[in-house]
Amino acid sequence: MMSGRHHHHSKSRDVEEDPISPLSRMDTAEGSTRRQVRLSIDDGPPRAPGDSDSEASSTGSSRRRAFKRRGKRMTASRSYQNPTKVIGAEPGISATQEVDVELYTRCEITLVDYGHEDMITTELINETLPEFLARPRPKWATVRWINVNGLSWDVIKCLGQYKGLHRLAIEDIMNTHGRSKTDWYSDHALIVLTVQKLVHLDPSEQEHRNKRRNWYQKALNVQEAVDSDDESIPVVKGHTDSGQVQSVQTLQRYHGGPNYERILFMERNSSLASAGLAVAVDQCSIFLCDDNTVISFFENSADDIELPIMDRLASTNTLLRSSCDGSMIVQAIIDAVVDLCFPVIHAYQDTIGDLELSVLTDTSLRDTQRLYILTSELALLKNTIAPLTGIINALRDHKRDPSASKRKDNSIGQLTSVGISSITHTYLGDVQDHTIVLLDTVETMKRSADNLTDYIFNTVGNLQNENMRQLTVVTIFFLPLTFLTGYFGMNFTKFSGIENSDAFFWYLAVPIAISTIFLLMNGPLFRLLTKMFRRRQIRRVRAIRERQERRDRPRLKVHAARRLTFGFKQSSDKGARQPNGDPHVLVEHPTGSSSAAANEPQDDGSDRITIEP
Numbered sequence: 048m049m050s051g052r053h054h055h056h057s058k059s060r061d062v063e064e065d066p067i068s069p070l071s072r073m074d075t076a077e078g079s080t081r082r083q084v085r086l087s088i089d090d091g092p093p094r095a096p097g098d099s100d101s102e103a104s105s106t107g108s109s110r111r112r113a114f115k116r117r118g119k120r121m122t123a124s125r126s127y128q129n130p131t132k133v134i135g136a137e138p139g140i141s142a143t144q145e146v147d148v149e150l151y152t153r154c155e156i157t158l159v160d161y162g163h164e165d166m167i168t169t170e171l172i173n174e175t176l177p178e179f180l181a182r183p184r185p186k187w188a189t190v191r192w193i194n195v196n197g198l199s200w201d202v203i204k205c206l207g208q209y210k211g212l213h214r215l216a217i218e219d220i221m222n223t224h225g226r227s228k229t230d231w232y233s234d235h236a237l238i239v240l241t242v243q244k245l246v247h248l249d250p251s252e253q254e255h256r257n258k259r260r261n262w263y264q265k266a267l268n269v270q271e272a273v274d275s276d277d278e279s280i281p282v283v284k285g286h287t288d289s290g291q292v293q294s295v296q297t298l299q300r301y302h303g304g305p306n307y308e309r310i311l312f313m314e315r316n317s318s319l320a321s322a323g324l325a326v327a328v329d330q331c332s333i334f335l336c337d338d339n340t341v342i343s344f345f346e347n348s349a350d351d352i353e354l355p356i357m358d359r360l361a362s363t364n365t366l367l368r369s370s371c372d373g374s375m376i377v378q379a380i381i382d383a384v385v386d387l388c389f390p391v392i393h394a395y396q397d398t399i400g401d402l403e404l405s406v407l408t409d410t411s412l413r414d415t416q417r418l419y420i421l422t423s424e425l426a427l428l429k430n431t432i433a434p435l436t437g438i439i440n441a442l443r444d445h446k447r448d449p450s451a452s453k454r455k456d457n458s459i460g461q462l463t464s465v466g467i468s469s470i471t472h473t474y475l476g477d478v479q480d481h482t483i484v485l486l487d488t489v490e491t492m493k494r495s496a497d498n499l500t501d502y503i504f505n506t507v508g509n510l511q512n513e514n515m516r517q518l519t520v521v522t523i524f525f526l527p528l529t530f531l532t533g534y535f536g537m538n539f540t541k542f543s544g545i546e547n548s549d550a551f552f553w554y555l556a557v558p559i560a561i562s563t564i565f566l567l568m569n570g571p572l573f574r575l576l577t578k579m580f581r582r583r584q585i586r587r588v589r590a591i592r593e594r595q596e597r598r599d600r601p602r603l604k605v606h607a608a609r610r611l612t613f614g615f616k617q618s619s620d621k622g623a624r625q626p627n628g629d630p631h632v633l634v635e636h637p638t639g640s641s642s643a644a645a646n647e648p649q650d651d652g653s654d655r656i657t658i659e660p
Contacts, residue, residue, distance in 0.1 A: 138214075138215060138218070139213070139214030139215040139218045140214055140217045140218045140221065141207075142207025142208045142212060142214075142217055143207075143208060146200075148200045148221075150198060150199060150200040150203075151199050151200060151201065152197045152198065153172065153173065153197065153199075154195050154196060154197035154199050154202045155170075155172070155195075155197060155349065156170070156171040156172065156176055156193065156194070156195050156202070157169070157171075157192075157193075157196075157349075157353060157357075158171055158179065158191070158194075159190075159191070159192040159193075159194075160184065160185055160188035160191050161188060161189070161190055161360060161368065161371070162187045162189040162190070162371055163189070163363075163371055165187060166360060166361070167185070167188075168357070173199060173201055173202055176202060176205050177205050180206075180209050189339060189371040190341070190371055190373050190376065191339070191340045191341070192340075192341045192342075192343070192373075193340070193342045193343070194345070194349055194352075194353050195342070195343065195344045195345065195349070196348075196349030196350070196353075197345075197346070197347065198220070198344060198346060200221075203217060203220060203221070203344075206342055210334065210340065210342065211234070211235075212235065212334065213230075213232045213237075216235075216334070219332065220332045224301070224330075225239060225330070226239070226434065227240045227434035227435065227437075227438060228434070228437075228438070228441075229437075229438050229441040229442060231445065231465070232465075233464070234336060234337045234464060234465060235335060235336045235337065235465055236445070236465050237333070237334055238333040238334075238335070238377065238381070238438060238442070239330065240330075240331050240333075240381065240384060240434070240438055241301075241328060241330060241331070241431050241434075242328070242329055242330070242348045242351075242384050242387065243298065243327065243328045243387065243388060243391055243428070243431055243432075244287060244326070244327050244348065244351060244387040244391065245287075245325075245326060245327075245387075245394055246285035246286060246287055246295055246324070246325055246327045247285055247286055247287070247323060247324060248283070248323050248325055249284040249285055249286070250323065281311065283295055283296075283297055283325065285327060287351060290350060290351065293347060295325065295327035296328055296329055296346075297317075297325050297327065297328070298325075298327075298328050298424060298427055298431075299313040299314050299317070299427075300314070300328075301328040301329075302427050302430075316420055317420065317424065318398045318399075318417065318424060319394055319398060322398070324394055326391055326428075328431065329345065329346035329348055330345075330346055331345050331346075331348070331352075331384065332344040333377055333380055333381075335374060335377050335465055335467075336373070336465065337464045339371075339372070340373060341373045341376045341377060343380060351383070352380055352383045356379050356380070356383065366470075367379055370468075370470055372468050372471060374442075374447075374466070374467035374471040375468070375470065375471050375474075377442070377467070377471070378467075378471050378474050378475055378478065381439070381475075382474075382477075382478045382481075384435075385435065385478055385481050385482055385485070388485050389485070392428075392485060392488050392489065392492075395421070395424070395428070395489075395492060396488070396492065399421060399492050399495060399496060402414060402417060402418060402421065402499065403495070406502060410502075410506045410507065411503075412503065412507060414499075414503060418496050418500050418503075421496050422493060422496045422497065425489055425492055425493045425496065426493065429489045429490065429493070432485050432486055432489065433486060436479060436483065436486070439475050439478055439479045439482065440479070442467055442471075442475055443467070443472050443475050443476070443479075445465070445466040445467060446467055446469065446472045447466035447468055447469070448466075523563065523567050523568060524560065524564065526563060528556055528560060531552065531555060
């Protein structure tokens with residue numbers, strides 16, 4: 048455990064791994080940790096030794112047999128059941144009781160105590176956290192922020208006992224696929240949201256996968272087959288711009304479900320995979336307590352959120368530091384989560400721009416597969432970003448009333464003592480604006496992808512119709528010729544019309560071919576003539592309008608030619624001033640005057656501005 052005072056915070060996440068505890072179990076595959084959760088299931092109270100053999104307990108025996116039959120009927124759904132959720136169990140997980148839960152990982156814990164004058168940052172791990180929390184909090188520390196990177200039951204239990212967290216809230220932390228929401232309890236509030244960020248895929252992992260493929264898989268561009276019964280799923284490794292390579296949970300895996308084949312197919316054919324990018328998704332849980340204590344849990348994205356906030360806290364000139372408000376820490380975390388979404392949206396905008404150029408320049412049905420995958424990913428992005436608006440609205444609805452502490456009434460609105468400050472309420476509005484911009488951008492891209500799909504099918508359909516029309520014209524043209532050729536090609540004993548020349552054939556072929564074309568194509572020809580006459584009528588009307596405009600244009604110019612004179616007229620002419628001594632403000636001279644001197648402006652040295660159209 049290290050503690051110190053500083054003004055600029057910088058740290059590294061290199062923590063030495065300790066041996067695995069015998070009370071916990073970890074399954075390590077290719078350097079990654081798979082967290083497993085085991086809940087003890089009670090089979091019920093023990094039965095008396097003679098219950099099953101007694102004749103008097105036939106009702107109980109038939110009831111047990113009914114439960115056995117019912118259990119056999121329920122076995123079909125066991126493969127789709129969440130292993131961490133026991134059907135009919137007590138809701139929630141309490142931090143004060145012993146629960147057989149195997150969820151352990153080495154957590155990286157950062158504890159920050161700060162006030163107006165000073166700030167202390169402490170690096171902790173799983174074993175040193177209880178000892179540090181047993182110490183009293185400094186009196187000068189207005190806000191305490193505990194940031195946990197990783198989910199481990201011993202850390203969750205320790206912090207749950209430290210702040211008396213609700214059992215339902217603890218269950219929401221451990222369920223990493225829950226919905227984004229805000230729950231309010233008596234002395235703390237829980238905010239659950241999803242963090243999504245843009246990561247670069249590890250190129251060495253992709254090269255390793257390509258080497259494992261067979262020659263026919265490389266020739267046909269077929270990915271390596273994966274069996275869904277295999278417990279080991281290929282791990283995706285990636286890193287952010289300033290982070291280290293680690294295992295990530297992609298957008299497809301977070302929303303994929305139990306079908307592993309589809310998950311792997313969608314990952315390998317993702318819209319961002321060709322650029323070596325992916326979207327990593329994990330859960331963030333934030334507790335806001337009534338004593339200005341904030342506890343945040345991240346699966347593995349704490350560095351992306353914590354480092355910029357720590358830089359702001361290190362300076363006393365920032366609003367986050369000078370406010371000394373725990374709800375502002377919550378606002379900063381949500382704002383950072385929203386800001387991480389913008390690179391993701393920009394990457395998809397670049398991808399859909401390339402797809403649009405490909406479709407408009409070379410329309411092909413192969414692009415429909417890419418557009419379908421892009422549309423499905425955009426739908427997942429929208430479902431992940433949309434709940435942020437509800438979270439922000441729920442927080443803004445619980446604005447702290449400064450005069451609430453002075454009142455002693457127990458109204459319904461004052462049952463909860465936790466809320467956000469006025470300044471947090473203001474700045475959450477800016478975060479909400481960013482969220483709305485993200486949603487509008489995703490919706491626009493989704494509509495563009497749907498329009499491109501419709502454009503592809505419409506273009507391909509029109510090309511097929513054009514080809515069929517050309518084939519129809521050729522068929523109709525050669526139909527009478529083919530008939531006459533077949534007729535004249537018969538074996539005649541005597542045919543005087545073609546003994547000397549083939550002119551007789553053309554005398555018959557030309558009128559018959561023209562008649563057949565007019566007979567079979569009367570509809571298209573009639574529509575063509577109708578269109579020609581309509582266009583001719585439109586051209587005539589347009590020509591009449593243009594001639595009328597040319598005839599009326601000189602008359603309009605004559606009526607508009609006026610000269611307006613503004614200012615003082617210093618001359619000896621009578622009427623230069625009005626009888627009351629006021630100067631003339633406006634003198635208008637018609638252009639049609641017969642006097643040339645009246646039409647032309649004269650330079651008499653007066654302050655006069657002349658405007659002529």
